Amino acid sequence: MGLFDRFRKGLEKSRAAMADRLLSVFRGRKLDDSVFDEMEETLILSDVGVDTAAELVEAIRREARRRRIERAEDLPDVMVDVMVELLGPPAPMVENPDGPTVVLVVGVNGAGKTTTIGKLAHAYKSQGKRVILAAADTFRAAAIEQLMVWGERVGVDVVRQAQGSDPAAVVYDAIQAAKARRCDLVICDTAGRLQNKAHLMNELAKIRKVAERELPGAPHEVLLVIDGTTGQNGLVQARVFKEVVRVTGIVVTKLDGTAKGGIVFPIVREEGIPVKWIGLGEGMDDLQPFDPRMFAEAICRPETRV
Amino acid sequence: MFESLSNNLQAVFQRLRGRGRLTEADVDEAMREIRRALLAADVNVKVVRDFVDRVRARAVGQDVLKSLTPGQQVVKIVYEELTELMGGSQARIRMAPKPPTVVMLVGLQGAGKTTTAAKLALAFRQQNHRPLLVAADVYRPAAVDQLKVLGAQIDVPVFSLDGAGAVEIAEAGLGDAARRGADIVIVDTAGRLHIDDALMAELESMKKVLQPQEILLVVDAMTGQDAVHVAEAFHARLEVTGVILTKLDGDARGGAALTVRAVTGCPIKFVGVGEKIEPLEPFHPERMASRILGMGDVLSLIERAQERIDLEKAKEMEARMRSANFTLDDFQEMFRQVRNLGPLDQILKMLPGMNRVKGLENLDLNDRRFRRLEAIISSMTPEERRDPGILNASRRRRIANGSGTTVRDVNQLINQFEQVREMMKRLTGGGKRVGRRQAMNALRAMGGVPGLTGPGLPSFGGADAGPPRERVHRKKKKK
Ligand SMILES: Nc1nc2c(ncn2[C@@H]2O[C@H](COP(=O)(O)OP(=O)(O)OP(=O)(O)O)[C@@H](O)[C@H]2O)c(=O)[nH]1
Ligand SMILES: Nc1nc2c(ncn2[C@@H]2O[C@H](COP(=O)(O)OP(=O)(O)O)[C@@H](O)[C@H]2O)c(=O)[nH]1
Ligand SMILES: [Mg+2]
Ligand SMILES: [Mg+2]
Numbered sequence A: 001m002g003l004f005d006r007f008r009k010g011l012e013k014s015r016a017a018m019a020d021r022l023l024s025v026f027r028g029r030k031l032d033d034s035v036f037d038e039m040e041e042t043l044i045l046s047d048v049g050v051d052t053a054a055e056l057v058e059a060i061r062r063e064a065r066r067r068r069i070e071r072a073e074d075l076p077d078v079m080v081d082v083m084v085e086l087l088g089p090p091a092p093m094v095e096n097p098d099g100p101t102v103v104l105v106v107g108v109n110g111a112g113k114t115t116t117i118g119k120l121a122h123a124y125k126s127q128g129k130r131v132i133l134a135a136a137d138t139f140r141a142a143a144i145e146q147l148m149v150w151g152e153r154v155g156v157d158v159v160r161q162a163q164g165s166d167p168a169a170v171v172y173d174a175i176q177a178a179k180a181r182r183c184d185l186v187i188c189d190t191a192g193r194l195q196n197k198a199h200l201m202n203e204l205a206k207i208r209k210v211a212e213r214e215l216p217g218a219p220h221e222v223l224l225v226i227d228g229t230t231g232q233n234g235l236v237q238a239r240v241f242k243e244v245v246r247v248t249g250i251v252v253t254k255l256d257g258t259a260k261g262g263i264v265f266p267i268v269r270e271e272g273i274p275v276k277w278i279g280l281g282e283g284m285d286d287l288q289p290f291d292p293r294m295f296a297e298a299i300c301r302p303e304t305r306v
Numbered sequence B: 001m002f003e004s005l006s007n008n009l010q011a012v013f014q015r016l017r018g019r020g021r022l023t024e025a026d027v028d029e030a031m032r033e034i035r036r037a038l039l040a041a042d043v044n045v046k047v048v049r050d051f052v053d054r055v056r057a058r059a060v061g062q063d064v065l066k067s068l069t070p071g072q073q074v075v076k077i078v079y080e081e082l083t084e085l086m087g088g089s090q091a092r093i094r095m096a097p098k099p100p101t102v103v104m105l106v107g108l109q110g111a112g113k114t115t116t117a118a119k120l121a122l123a124f125r126q127q128n129h130r131p132l133l134v135a136a137d138v139y140r141p142a143a144v145d146q147l148k149v150l151g152a153q154i155d156v157p158v159f160s161l162d163g164a165g166a167v168e169i170a171e172a173g174l175g176d177a178a179r180r181g182a183d184i185v186i187v188d189t190a191g192r193l194h195i196d197d198a199l200m201a202e203l204e205s206m207k208k209v210l211q212p213q214e215i216l217l218v219v220d221a222m223t224g225q226d227a228v229h230v231a232e233a234f235h236a237r238l239e240v241t242g243v244i245l246t247k248l249d250g251d252a253r254g255g256a257a258l259t260v261r262a263v264t265g266c267p268i269k270f271v272g273v274g275e276k277i278e279p280l281e282p283f284h285p286e287r288m289a290s291r292i293l294g295m296g297d298v299l300s301l302i303e304r305a306q307e308r309i310d311l312e313k314a315k316e317m318e319a320r321m322r323s324a325n326f327t328l329d330d331f332q333e334m335f336r337q338v339r340n341l342g343p344l345d346q347i348l349k350m351l352p353g354m355n356r357v358k359g360l361e362n363l364d365l366n367d368r369r370f371r372r373l374e375a376i377i378s379s380m381t382p383e384e385r386r387d388p389g390i391l392n393a394s395r396r397r398r399i400a401n402g403s404g405t406t407v408r409d410v411n412q413l414i415n416q417f418e419q420v421r422e423m424m425k426r427l428t429g430g431g432k433r434v435g436r437r438q439a440m441n442a443l444r445a446m447g448g449v450p451g452l453t454g455p456g457l458p459s460f461g462g463a464d465a466g467p468p469r470e471r472v473h474r475k476k477k478k479k
Helices: A003-013 A018-026 A033-045 A050-066 A072-087 A113-126 A143-154 A167-180 A198-214 A233-245 A264-271 A292-300 B002-016 B024-040 B045-061 B070-086 B113-126 B143-154 B166-180 B197-210 B227-238 B256-264 B285-292 B298-308 B311-322 B328-341 B344-350 B367-378 B382-386 B393-403 B407-428 B436-447 B471-478
Strands: A101-107 A131-136 A157-159 A185-190 A221-227 A249-253 A275-279 A287-289 B101-106 B131-136 B184-189 B214-220 B242-246 B268-271
Touching (some): A033 B045, A072 A292, A101 A167, A101 A233, A113 A143, A157 A167, A167 A185, A167 A198, A198 A233, A233 A264, B113 B143, B113 B184, B113 B214, B113 B242, B166 B184, B184 B197, B256 B268, B367 B407, B393 B407
Parallel strands (some): A101 A221, A131 A157, B101 B214
16 A cells, blocks of 8 residues: 555545545535535645635635636546645755755654654665764653664664753764765754744754754755644744744654644745655655645545545 | 734624624624634634534623623633633542552653653652553653653653563553552553554553543644544543643644543543643643633733723713813823733723724833833822823923923823823714824824833924834834
8 A cells, every 4th residue: 555545544534534525515516605615614624724725715716717617526626736736846855965965853742753754764775875863852751762763773873962962962973973974864853842932942043053064055954844633833833943943844744644734735835835755654664755746636535546 | 813803803893883783694704703713723613613603692692782892792702611611620530449540641643641641640649649650652662761761750660561562561560550559550552543443442452451540632732623533533432531731831722622622521631731740730721711712811801801991980981081081190090000901902902992993013012111101190299180281391390300201201291191182082072083093193192102202202292293103213223
């Protein structure tokens, strides 16, 4: 079963799967306001948020009119296209051509950062890249051990210090090690932090600064991990983390459940940060580059196979 | 958010003012605003629908239009309904008649179960119980280590069993508790998706073995619409007995609290407000209601305002102002009241008519300016306060000296007072509508009490008592 099938399977189980509703509720109906109202509601049910849902529906309505669509059953096509347009083209990871690429992984508590790092390390290692991990979550109990388990699983080294030490120093060490060992990729785990805690956000800014100083152009990617179950606070997370550490991409995790991760729509729309990966499980293979069309298809048409 | 709900409601009702009766359509419009606010807080769509119906019933039954501020009145109904719905909180754990009491923590991945387990254990230990933590998360890397570290931190033993399955660990954990004489057993479980059939079945087996007094569903306050599926599934399989809401130290509005409560009917027993292991805090439904509405302290502000600025008093004041009996004493009193109530812009918006004036958010009366105003008025004699007309140049000089300000400050204050009096007259005067610009000027004058605007400003005493512009810019210059 492909990864997207897993996403789709989760959605199928969710009684609110959009296409189900769209198809059953709209079957045989003309395109009137009530159809679009229901569409708006299903979007809100996917955590798209009130404003973005309204905007999406407006765009879908316009496009449906332009294409002279008359039956509600034909709406999913339009929905997919409009969503794809909003999400933008797939955004590849930035790579450093001359030296190690530094990836900083940030996010709120429990979002899935460490697991995502394990998966990323696995993905890049499978491509023949030399990967090193930095255990810069020096705060949470057993966070370093957690990353080390992943390092062993995947077969990559983990640079670490004792719990409670300065996370920026760990990142510094890791970059030095990557240079010395000619690694292609350094992925830095950080402690989960809520974006309204100024001191913790300052700490993150400092970590970034150290990376900048140790390697020109670093960090090449700053990935914000967002739990796919997150509601409207996800937008606040994106805004604040972007402000503090210049986030370059979003990773949406836990999409193997029934949550649809609709919060990425307002994030892309308002913060302009592209989605780069999605997480679909706890295993090391459960990570997928974000494909806007597949994502939109999976949300709007969970029952069809792509 | 308060802005949006409260102001939008106020705007809705403002249009209805003078019409006397609420029509169905009027109520619908107000309800749409409420729906919007709740959805923005992540309350589930279906839960919102039921909730709005309740509020509608009350709003129609109660003639909100008769009140001074119908918008606020509806906000208050919403608030009360929310509080009631989430209420009945029991910040306690059901204890077994014969120890040990067994508590199971369940929930999605990353919700905060392990942290919560440690916090619960700490609370019990502080109450002289003998808790035991059982590490039954056999899936997440280093999950057992995590609990062991936390247990050591709070000096609570942690039971674990390498290589065993979760059910086996649960069983052995009970045996260990008996051996140690632990009277509370707190079982940390692995996070799992509610649609993961095998793992949900595992929890059922654990429940059978443990016979827990409590099965607490741990829910992240940031959860969105999906909270409904999560709560339904966990409740259907395990009959959850309570909910713990975590990460409330963040800035999420936490509408999931209402969703989960509505779906399971289970009380929210505790909330987690930090990563550090501190005892869990009890859940306060009224605080959660304010939070969901994004109102913070503003709700108590409404209540205070309603206590103080009730219709009778407002009418009295109005009459005083119209009869030109509005004195500097009243002026000072007005500011004092406002200061007691909270942020000026929000208070003003609650006053009838004021919410129509755009640009209030730029008003920023800080305490320093209040103190200055107080100082100047306090340096006046009672007659001067009653009748500012007698304030000649020498009196003004004396007041300036007495209050540590300048004559110019005193002049400004008096001019502002005149303007406010004028505005009040018009604003409350029957029929004659005050232009928005005039109102704004007068309001800005209020905002421009001495000390804020600083010396280099055109005095309000001039023919054109225009509003101070570019306040920020000017502030910079002052330095
Ligand atoms: N089902 C599912 N679970 C996930 C996914 N990603 C992470 N998890 C789980 O979510 C929980 C939290 O993941 P972590 O990787 O520890 O999250 P984190 O952001 O590093 O957490 P902190 O470091 O504690 O802030 C773990 O139980 C993971 O196994 C995913 O895509 N799907
Ligand atoms: N800020 C904050 N973080 C919390 C809270 N509760 C748990 N966490 C953090 O959320 C993450 C996941 O928590 P954990 O207890 O491991 O979750 P579990 O996977 O459900 O066991 C960890 O980083 C915790 O430190 C809370 O109330 N506030
Ligand atoms: Mg982590
Ligand atoms: Mg745990």
